Amino acid sequence: MISNTLCLATRPDGPLRTEDLTIVEVELPPLARGDVLVRNRWLSIDPSIRIRLNAETPDGYLPPFPVGEPLSGLAIGTVIESADPEHPVGQLVSHMHGYREHAVVAAEGSTLGGYGGLTAIDPGELPEQWFLGPLGSSGLTAYAGIVGVLGVSPDDIVWVSAAAGAVGSLAAQLAKARGARVIGSAGSPTKVRYLSVELGLDSAFDYHCESITRAVAHAAPDGITAYFDNVGGDHLAAALGNMRPGGRIAMCGAISGYDLTAPAPGPANLFQFVAKGLRMDGFRAGSFNHLMPDMQREIGGYLRSGRIRFDERVFHGLDAAPAAMVAMLNGENTGKTLVRLDTPETSIDTDERP
Amino acid sequence: MISNTLCLATRPDGPLRTEDLTIVEVELPPLARGDVLVRNRWLSIDPSIRIRLNAETPDGYLPPFPVGEPLSGLAIGTVIESADPEHPVGQLVSHMHGYREHAVVAAEGSTLGGYGGLTAIDPGELPEQWFLGPLGSSGLTAYAGIVGVLGVSPDDIVWVSAAAGAVGSLAAQLAKARGARVIGSAGSPTKVRYLSVELGLDSAFDYHCESITRAVAHAAPDGITAYFDNVGGDHLAAALGNMRPGGRIAMCGAISGYDLTAPAPGPANLFQFVAKGLRMDGFRAGSFNHLMPDMQREIGGYLRSGRIRFDERVFHGLDAAPAAMVAMLNGENTGKTLVRLDTPETSIDTDERP
Numbered sequence: 001m002i003s004n005t006l007c008l009a010t011r012p013d014g015p016l017r018t019e020d021l022t023i024v025e026v027e028l029p030p031l032a033r034g035d036v037l038v039r040n041r042w043l044s045i046d047p048s049i050r051i052r053l054n055a056e057t058p059d060g061y062l063p064p065f066p067v068g069e070p071l072s073g074l075a076i077g078t079v080i081e082s083a084d085p086e087h088p089v090g091q092l093v094s095h096m097h098g099y100r101e102h103a104v105v106a107a108e109g110s111t112l113g114g115y116g117g118l119t120a121i122d123p124g125e126l127p128e129q130w131f132l133g134p135l136g137s138s139g140l141t142a143y144a145g146i147v148g149v150l151g152v153s154p155d156d157i158v159w160v161s162a163a164a165g166a167v168g169s170l171a172a173q174l175a176k177a178r179g180a181r182v183i184g185s186a187g188s189p190t191k192v193r194y195l196s197v198e199l200g201l202d203s204a205f206d207y208h209c210e211s212i213t214r215a216v217a218h219a220a221p222d223g224i225t226a227y228f229d230n231v232g233g234d235h236l237a238a239a240l241g242n243m244r245p246g247g248r249i250a251m252c253g254a255i256s257g258y259d260l261t262a263p264a265p266g267p268a269n270l271f272q273f274v275a276k277g278l279r280m281d282g283f284r285a286g287s288f289n290h291l292m293p294d295m296q297r298e299i300g301g302y303l304r305s306g307r308i309r310f311d312e313r314v315f316h317g318l319d320a321a322p323a324a325m326v327a328m329l330n331g332e333n334t335g336k337t338l339v340r341l342d343t344p345e346t347s348i349d350t351d352e353r354p
Numbered sequence: 355m356i357s358n359t360l361c362l363a364t365r366p367d368g369p370l371r372t373e374d375l376t377i378v379e380v381e382l383p384p385l386a387r388g389d390v391l392v393r394n395r396w397l398s399i400d401p402s403i404r405i406r407l408n409a410e411t412p413d414g415y416l417p418p419f420p421v422g423e424p425l426s427g428l429a430i431g432t433v434i435e436s437a438d439p440e441h442p443v444g445q446l447v448s449h450m451h452g453y454r455e456h457a458v459v460a461a462e463g464s465t466l467g468g469y470g471g472l473t474a475i476d477p478g479e480l481p482e483q484w485f486l487g488p489l490g491s492s493g494l495t496a497y498a499g500i501v502g503v504l505g506v507s508p509d510d511i512v513w514v515s516a517a518a519g520a521v522g523s524l525a526a527q528l529a530k531a532r533g534a535r536v537i538g539s540a541g542s543p544t545k546v547r548y549l550s551v552e553l554g555l556d557s558a559f560d561y562h563c564e565s566i567t568r569a570v571a572h573a574a575p576d577g578i579t580a581y582f583d584n585v586g587g588d589h590l591a592a593a594l595g596n597m598r599p600g601g602r603i604a605m606c607g608a609i610s611g612y613d614l615t616a617p618a619p620g621p622a623n624l625f626q627f628v629a630k631g632l633r634m635d636g637f638r639a640g641s642f643n644h645l646m647p648d649m650q651r652e653i654g655g656y657l658r659s660g661r662i663r664f665d666e667r668v669f670h671g672l673d674a675a676p677a678a679m680v681a682m683l684n685g686e687n688t689g690k691t692l693v694r695l696d697t698p699e700t701s702i703d704t705d706e707r708p
Contacts (some may be wrong), residue, residue, distance in 0.1 A: 058623065060599060060630035232624065245414060251627045266620025269412065270586065273605045273636025276414035280634045282627025 001028045001037075003102035005070040006321050012053055015259050016329050018322035020053070026070070026100075034107045036093070036118065037081035043098040044074040044132040045315075045324045045337040046166070047230075050258040071099035074137050076121065076128060077341075092121045094131055101318055101341055126300075133336045134170055134303055134310045135296050137285055142170035143295035144288035145250035146178070149281045150226045154179030157220050159239060162230035163201065164191040166336035167252065171228045172201055173308040174299065180226075183219040185212070185235070187331045194334055198309065207231075212238040223247075232256045237267035240278070249280040258329075311335030355382045355391075357456035359424040360675050366407055369613050370683050372676035374407070380424070380454075388461045390447070390472065391435035397452040398428040398486040399669075399678045399691040400520070401584075404612040425453035428491050430475065430482060431695075446475045448485055455672055455695055480657075487690045488524055488657055488664045489650050491639055496524035497649035498642035499604035500532070503635045504580045508533030511574050513593060516584035517555065518545035520690035521606065525582045526555055527662040528653065534580075537573040539566070539589070541685045548688055552663065561585075566592040577601075585610045591621035594632070603634040612683075665689030 002025050009022040031037060051057055052065050065071055075098030079091045084107045087093060095118045097103030107118050121131045133139065145167075146152050152175045160172040163184030172195070176182045183203045184195040195204035203219035216224065216238050225247050227239035232254030239249060257264055272278060302308035313333040315324035321339045328337040356379050363376040385391060405411055406419050419425055429452030433445045438461045441447060449472045451457030461472050475485045487493065499521075500506050506529045514526040517538030526549070530536045537557045538549040549558035557573035570578065570592050579601050581593035586608030593603060611618055626632060656662035667687040669678035675693045682691040 058625045058629045059595060060597075060626065061628075236624070241413060243414075251624075253628060254625050257625060263622040263625070265622050266624045268617040268619050270590070270605075270620045271412045271608050271611060271617070271636075272414065273634060274415075274607060274638060275412045276636065277638060277641050278636050280627060282625075282630065282632050284628060284631060287631050 001102065002026070003028055003100060004318050005100035006318060007070050008053060008065050008067050011055055011067060012259075013261065016050060016053065016326050018326055021071075021322040021325070023318060024068075024070075028102060028104050031081060031083040031104060032106075034084045035104050036079045036084050036087045036107065038075075038077040038093060038095065038097070038103045038105055039080045039342070040075045040077035040098060040101055040103060041340065041342045042076040042129045042132055043318075043321060043339040043341065044137060045321070045328050045339060046073065046137070047253060047255050047258065047329060049073055049325065050255075050329055054258075054261075072096055073098035074132055075099075075103070076132055077103070087118060087120065092123065092128060094119050094121055094136060099318075099321060126303075129312065129338055129340075130303070130310070132338065133166060133312065134299050134308070138166040138336060139170055139295050139299045140288060140292055141167045141252060141285040142174055143291055143299065144283055144285050145228050145252050146171050146174045147294075148288045148291055149250040149283055150228065150248050152178050152180050152226060156180040156225045157183070157223070157244075158226045158228065159183045159185070159216060159220070159224045159242075160228040160230075161185050161207070161235045162253075162255065163195050163199075163204070164334045165230065168228070168230050169199060169335055170299065170308065170310065171252075173199055173302070175226075175228070176201065177302055177307050181220075183216065183224070185215070191334060198311075207235065213241045216242040226250070228252060230255060233264055233267075237269055240267055240269045240272040243272060243276055243278055245276045247276065247278050249278065251280055251282040255329075313337050315339045317341065355456065356380070357382055357454060358672050359454035360672060361424050362407060362419050362421050365409055365421060366613075367615065370404060370407065370680055372680055375425075375676040375679070377672060378422075378424075382456060382458050385435060385437040385458060386460075388438045389458050390433045390438050390441045390461065392429075392431040392447060392449065392451070392457045392459055393434045393696070394429045394431035394452060394455055394457060395694065395696045396430040396483045396486055397672075397675060397693040397695065398491060399675070399682050399693060400427060400491070401607060401609050401612065401683060403427055403679065404609075404683055408612075408615075426450055427452035428486055429453075429457070430486055431457070441472060441474065446477065446482060448473050448475055448490065453672075453675060480654075483666065483692055483694075484657070484664070486692065487520060487666065488653050488662070492520040492690060493524055493649050493653045494642060494646055495521045495606060495639040496528055497645055497653065498637055498639050499582050499606050500525050500528045501648075501652075502642045502645055503604040503637055504582065504602050506532050506534050506580060510534040510579045511537070511577070511598075512580045512582065513537045513539070513570055513574070513578045513596075514582040514584075515539050515561070515589045516607075516609065517549050517553075517558070518688045519584065522582070522584050523553060523689055524653065524662065524664065525606075527553055527656070529580075529582070530555065531656055531661050535574075537570065537578070539569070545688060552665075561589065567595045570596040580604070582606060583608070587611060587618060587621075591623055594621055594623050594626040597626060597630055597632055599630045601630065601632050603632065605634055605636040609683075667691050669693045671695065 158175040162168040164186040205215040223244040233256035512529040516522040518540040559569040577598035587610035
């Protein structure tokens, strides 16, 4: 069987451009015992993909994608052929073989980064793509940081950076739902309004301001007790400068550095760790798989009650995946970026939820 | 009563010079109720003093010393006049009013940085100055990092930077005594030999090498699990590069930055926190006062049994305190730097223990 796959055409030198990516027809292998053939329906477009487009990835991280080879990422699809009785034809599944229309997935040994193995999904009344978003990897990442790492309580004053993104918007709302005072930052006036009005955060600011450090100080004159870092760089420096003694940092990502060919230096104020007795934990959701049931219960409840909202920008067709990736990495999207494959259109079209 | 006090003459611009300091005769105030007059016998000369000689100190840290005003630091002395029945004449005490020959100390309200309040000392058979060193602040700092923060166990491969210093030498030996494999680094071939031969560390290297990262990799080909950081900067970057997944960092100090008028940028590889799920805790000994009895019991036992050794470089007389500070900050000393006041000599003389 021949199917379309998104491949890396050339390594991006700086920000990703759509022409760095190309769609290639590949011949799928026949199913071995335990394999299933999945027709993908939803592709998750996440910032961390950018790391693996560079020629080298940080030690300890997943390897770079070779030029000319398919990308991979989380996806949801339907089993259309099965050599595994646990995953019969017709079953809805999530797995790590995204960025392509069809995938042959082994039931075992296909996990990348700890989660992402072939998993059956029963969405019930819920939108199935939420199992890539608030009830899937985005939700687990937010939950791991806010609950697993930071243990946010009503006493906390939490700053979440990139708070209009898929993970950030969930982290900020989850912290708020747990009783904390929450400050969010994002990269445009529209997003700042989204944080204040739609998500109901206590304070929000645009990081394109004179001083991020002063913006945080203005939002939290007595300092912050916790920081959920999606950005790194000047954002992390501002967090250190505004931390109360004993403050905690959950480092989830560092999108400020993903485009750089040579990594940027870190904050000059790391001595704040000593001066104030601060703690920082880096984490990846894959290390918190055990929290998945708790996460789905808690965030699922908040989604049903309307306490948490989740917004998506949906691009249609694999041809639109490069544009989806570029828009997501450029910070043009609010909430989760998805590519939907099982619709005839391939135009770049927004389909945001109300 | 008139007594000599060491004061800041001019703020150092870069490395401290002896002429930045001056000795001033001051009139001591009469004792109020609860005060004692102490004749100091031992002054503790510690790297962190350098931070407070700058015009600004990091947010959350102790304030700068004003020009023309006395310095302060840990000291041990004898009560020679008392208005506090708990601290009678003749008692040996430690307190924070060092860098001077005599001090009026209030029994309460004199703590700076959490420990350092007026404390009676009963050295028994032990050298009294050890209550500034391995059984005092140096010991508590090492214990807080190795036990309180890192929880070092026999499974660990621990790197201690500035391992020939007062705190570093205790931290390295304590980690070794707790069964870990220990790598130490220092700034001269003599010190490296000291780490290997005298302290019996598993591996030691001079940080004046081509690449600290490669030196650590050479000493620990499978990576390190814990890092006790006294230095910051390139040392911290090397630790991040060599950390195993789940590794921990105790940030005790950052002497590489204390001389700088503008703080240096941090490591460019902070994304290692995310990639490897690392944790870093900054700490000051003052937050671990509750561990003091455990520390004195454990380190005291190791000192008596010879499992841990502690070396001192003693300067004589307050006139020698500036030279003691400069030598300590330049990394010229092995072990603890002390000034002894109750001897007639004021020459700069080494008096290292065998």
